Amino acid sequence: MPNRPVTTIPTAPYAFYVYAMGKVRLSFANGAALHKQFSTLLGGAKIVRYLEFSTLRDIDDLFVKRLIDESLLLNMEKDALNDLRKEFKQQR
Numbered sequence: 001m002p003n004r005p006v007t008t009i010p011t012a013p014y015a016f017y018v019y020a021m022g023k024v025r026l027s028f029a030n031g032a033a034l035h036k037q038f039s040t041l042l043g044g045a046k047i048v049r050y051l052e053f054s055t056l057r058d059i060d061d062l063f064v065k066r067l068i069d070e071s072l073l074l075n076m077e078k079d080a081l082n083d084l085r086k087e088f089k090q091q092r
Helices: 061-091
Strands: 004-008 013-020 023-028 049-053
Touching: 013 061, 023 061
Parallel strands: none
Antiparallel strands: 004 013, 013 023, 023 049
C-alpha cells in the first residue's frame, strides 16, 4: 500500500497515512498544535503528530473524524492568516 494523503486543502495535505510493518500510521500536518486538545497523538516532532493502528478495532471513528476536522480547520486558519499577511504587505 503506497503512502498517500488522506485529503488535501488547496495548498498542502493536512493528514496522510503510511503503512509499514503491519501498522497504519495516520499523521497530521501541524499535529503538534493539536497535541493539547488530542493528547493521544504520538510523536515528538516539531510539527507532525500521528496515531498508529494495528487492527480495525483500534480505530475510534468519531475520534479520528474530530481530529481530521480540527486538523483541516487549523490548516485553513493558517492559510487564511498567510493570505492576510501577504495582502497586508502588498498594501504597504
